[in-house]
Amino acid sequence: MPRFKLTIEYDGNPFRGWQRQDNGPSVQETLENAVFALTGENSLVQGAGRTDSGVHALAQVAHVDISKEFPADTVRDALNHHVRPHPVSVLAVEAVDENFHARFSATGRAYLYRILNRRAPPALDEGRVWWQAMPLDAQTMHAGAQELIGHHDFTSFRASECQAKSPEKTLDRLEVSLAGDEIHIIAEARSFLHHQVRNFVGTLQLVGSGKWRPTDVAKALKARDRSAGGPTAPAQGLYLTRVDYAEE
Amino acid sequence: MPRFKLTIEYDGNPFRGWQRQDNGPSVQETLENAVFALTGENSLVQGAGRTDSGVHALAQVAHVDISKEFPADTVRDALNHHVRPHPVSVLAVEAVDENFHARFSATGRAYLYRILNRRAPPALDEGRVWWQAMPLDAQTMHAGAQELIGHHDFTSFRASECQAKSPEKTLDRLEVSLAGDEIHIIAEARSFLHHQVRNFVGTLQLVGSGKWRPTDVAKALKARDRSAGGPTAPAQGLYLTRVDYAEE
Numbered sequence: 246m247p248r249f250k251l252t253i254e255y256d257g258n259p260f261r262g263w264q265r266q267d268n269g270p271s272v273q274e275t276l277e278n279a280v281f282a283l284t285g286e287n288s289l290v291q292g293a294g295r296t297d298s299g300v301h302a303l304a305q306v307a308h309v310d311i312s313k314e315f316p317a318d319t320v321r322d323a324l325n326h327h328v329r330p331h332p333v334s335v336l337a338v339e340a341v342d343e344n345f346h347a348r349f350s351a352t353g354r355a356y357l358y359r360i361l362n363r364r365a366p367p368a369l370d371e372g373r374v375w376w377q378a379m380p381l382d383a384q385t386m387h388a389g390a391q392e393l394i395g396h397h398d399f400t401s402f403r404a405s406e407c408q409a410k411s412p413e414k415t416l417d418r419l420e421v422s423l424a425g426d427e428i429h430i431i432a433e434a435r436s437f438l439h440h441q442v443r444n445f446v447g448t449l450q451l452v453g454s455g456k457w458r459p460t461d462v463a464k465a466l467k468a469r470d471r472s473a474g475g476p477t478a479p480a481q482g483l484y485l486t487r488v489d490y491a492e493e
Numbered sequence: 494m495p496r497f498k499l500t501i502e503y504d505g506n507p508f509r510g511w512q513r514q515d516n517g518p519s520v521q522e523t524l525e526n527a528v529f530a531l532t533g534e535n536s537l538v539q540g541a542g543r544t545d546s547g548v549h550a551l552a553q554v555a556h557v558d559i560s561k562e563f564p565a566d567t568v569r570d571a572l573n574h575h576v577r578p579h580p581v582s583v584l585a586v587e588a589v590d591e592n593f594h595a596r597f598s599a600t601g602r603a604y605l606y607r608i609l610n611r612r613a614p615p616a617l618d619e620g621r622v623w624w625q626a627m628p629l630d631a632q633t634m635h636a637g638a639q640e641l642i643g644h645h646d647f648t649s650f651r652a653s654e655c656q657a658k659s660p661e662k663t664l665d666r667l668e669v670s671l672a673g674d675e676i677h678i679i680a681e682a683r684s685f686l687h688h689q690v691r692n693f694v695g696t697l698q699l700v701g702s703g704k705w706r707p708t709d710v711a712k713a714l715k716a717r718d719r720s721a722g723g724p725t726a727p728a729q730g731l732y733l734t735r736v737d738y739a740e741e
Contacts, residue, residue, distance in 0.1 A: 254616040301617060318612075325613055334616035364566075365573055368502040368582035369549060373617070 246310045249320055250341045251276070251290070253305045256332035257480065258372045262298040263305070272296075272333055276307065279327035283320070284311055293347045293488040294354055297440070299480030301373070303357075304336065306488040308347040345490075353417070353489035354437060358430040358446045359482045374427065375446070375482035381453030383428045387421035389452035389459035390430070393445065393466060394419060399438055401465050401474035402448070407439035412469075414438060419445060428453070431486075440477050448475030494558045497568055498589045499524070499538070504580035505549040505728065506620045512543045520544075520581055524555065527575035531568070532559055541595045541736040542602055545688070547728030549621070551605075552584065554736040556595040593738075601665070601737035602685060606678040606694045607730045622675065623694070623730035629701030631676045635669035637700035637707035638678070641693065641714060642667060647686055649713050649722035650696070655687035660717075662686060667693060676701070679734075688725050696723030 253276070261269040265277070276290045293306040311320065321338040328335070344350075361367050361374040362381050393402075393416050400412040418433035430449065432442045448465060451457040457475075465473045501524070509517040513525070524538040541554040559568065569586040576583070592598075609615050609622040610629050641650075641664055648660040666681035678697065680690045696713060699705040705723075713721045 254613070256617050256619075303617070321613065329614075332616045332619055334613045336611070336613045363584070365502070365569065365582045365584045366577075368580045369504050369551070369621070371504075371580055 246312050246343075247314055248308055248310050248341050248343050248345060249317060250339050250345060250347065251307045251309065251321075251324070251335055252337040253302060253307060254334045254336055255302050255305065256372075257296060257299045257301040259332065260298065262300065263292050263294070263296045263302075270331070272302075272305070273307075275328055275331045275333050276309075276324065276335075279324045280309055280311065282327040283315075283323045284313060286312060291347050293351045294437075294485060296483075296485055297480050299372075300483045300485065301481075302485040304487055305485050306347050306351070306490075308341065308345060347488070350490050351436070351488050352491050353433060353435055353487075354485065355487040355489075356432045356437070356442045357484045357486045358432070358442060358478065359484070360428040360430070360446070360450075361426060362428050363426040372481050375479050377450065379454055381428055381450065382455070383421050383423045383453065385455075385459055386428070386430075386449040386453040389449055389457070389462040390419040390421050390445070392459060392463040397466055398469050399441060399466070400469040401471055402441050402444035403438040403471060404440035404444070404477070405471065409438050412438065414441070421449060443478045443480065443483060444474050444476075446478035446482070450478065451475045494560050494591075495562055496556055496558050496589050496591050496593060497565060498587050498593060498595065499555045499557065499569075499572070499583055500585040501550060501553040501555060502582045502584055503550050503553065504620075505544060505547045505731075507580065508546065510544055510546040510548065511540050511550075511553070518579070520550075520553070521555075523576055523579045523581050524557075524572065524583075527572045528557055528559065530575040531563075531571045532561060534560060539595050541599045542685075542733060544731075544733055545691075545728050547620075548731045548733065549729075550733040552735055553733050554595050554599070554738075556589065556593060595736070598738050599684070599736050600739050601681060601683055601735075602733065603735035603737075604680045604685075604690045605732045605734045606680070606690060606726065607732070608676040608678070608694070608698075609674060610676050611674040620729050623727050625698065627702055629676055629698065630703070631669050631671045631701065633703075633707055634676070634678075634697040634701040637697055637705070637710040638667040638669050638693070640707060640711040645714055646717050647689060647714070648717040649719055650689050650692035651686040651719060652688035652692070652725070653719065657686050660686065662689070669697065691726045691728065691731060692722050692724075694726035694730070698726065699723045
């Protein structure tokens with residue numbers, strides 16, 4: 246059965262998250278309904294990562310098996326037709342080997358977190374950024390972020406409902422930079438714990454506002470205790486920006 | 494009576510445009526209601542330009558007279574409080590001389606037009622860009638745009654309902670460039686005719702798609718006839734990005 250790799254953009258605001266839920270719309274369900282409209286068959290759309298309610302994607306990756314031999318571009322255009330009016334867009338579709346698995350073949354994930362750091366609230370980017378009216382110091386936030394790089398037990402930044410077997414992960418990159426009146430935080434790792442990026446951002450906000458010193462981030466990490474970490478930053482500033490695969 | 498200069502960001506989608514209308518919400522009315530909530534007085538909020546229904550602003554400028562001597566930052570924060578939940582944000586407020594007039598003192602206006610040029614429709618930027626699925630050639634669009642620079646009779650690119658006394662304007666800049674999967678068109682002039690930028694963009698789209706040659710733009714200009722110009726591009730891709738004043 247032909248397998249297709251989908252690259253997907255979505256606005257997380259109207260969804261309960263990526264994963265199919267009983268209590269509200271999900272991106273997965275929206276795509277599975279679109280596949281059904283195209284093929285008349287129920288198919289699982291398997292995503293690389295389960296983004297939370299309100300989290301956006303610039304390039305989520307998923308795979309789906311379709312019994313008919315459609316050209317990849319036909320699948321893309323048909324899915325984009327059928328997902329309307331939901332804010333989901335299939336950017337690219339390619340036929341892949343049956344060994345390709347969106348989740349298990351992934352070798353890396355990248356996220357962007359956008360903080361709008363100005364006195365005035367967002368008008369055009371409401372629901373797309375975390376608004377922080379008080380000035381944050383991006384440079385000390387970056388210094389604090391560097392304390393987290395490497396292989397660690399990230400219990401202090403892990404949601405209580407996290408289903409991962411181990412709290413140990415390797416963080417490859419956590420970069421804080423200024424972009425106009427925004428602060429951008431880029432996080433890269435093979436995989437992340439539940440809420441890990443949002444808990445990093447909530448912690449770095451404490452550093453940026455001067456409540457914590459950068460070295461306090463290392464202390465929180467070493468505590469291996471969720472209550473030692475900072476609060477969870479809101480979902481609407483977070484974007485899944487890339488999923489890497491070895492073949493590429 | 495103290496006069497304040499306001500710099501304003503807004504999402505044009507829910508509004509009938511800048512100007513107060515009987516038949517629906519406007520940005521001007523939203524701001525005038527916020528001023529009333531602060532002062533208890535009816536005040537005119539005079540904008541630099543009347544953006545159309547659906548057109549956005551990153552930095553519209555307006556002035557308002559308020560009888561009380563509020564600190565400028567208090568006016569900004571109070572207006573931002575009172576405009577909620579409308580997607581309008583007052584970025585900056587400064588006390589100005591009573592000779593300052595947002596519209597008549599302006600020496601230049603700048604607009605950005607965003608075309609999303611990819612096969613897949615927008616998910617995150619729905620209502621913020623003009624989606625064009627067919628590939629457009631930004632380079633030939635730029636060449637066509639240069640035919641419009643300078644002092645001309647712009648009747649071919651002027652809406653029939655335009656209220657300007659003369660169709661003659663001086664276009665200082667019309668630049669087309671690639672920005673990822675978007676084409677950005679930047680337009681700068683002392684002032685613009687009604688629909689002028691959107692009519693430029695609709696015309697340049699014909700060039701980008703290969704239907705027109707760049708030199709056909711000069712022919713359309715010389716015709717001084719609206720039916721010789723291209724169609725009007727949709728409002729949702731247009732942003733008022735800057736208003737210039739001599740004092741600054």
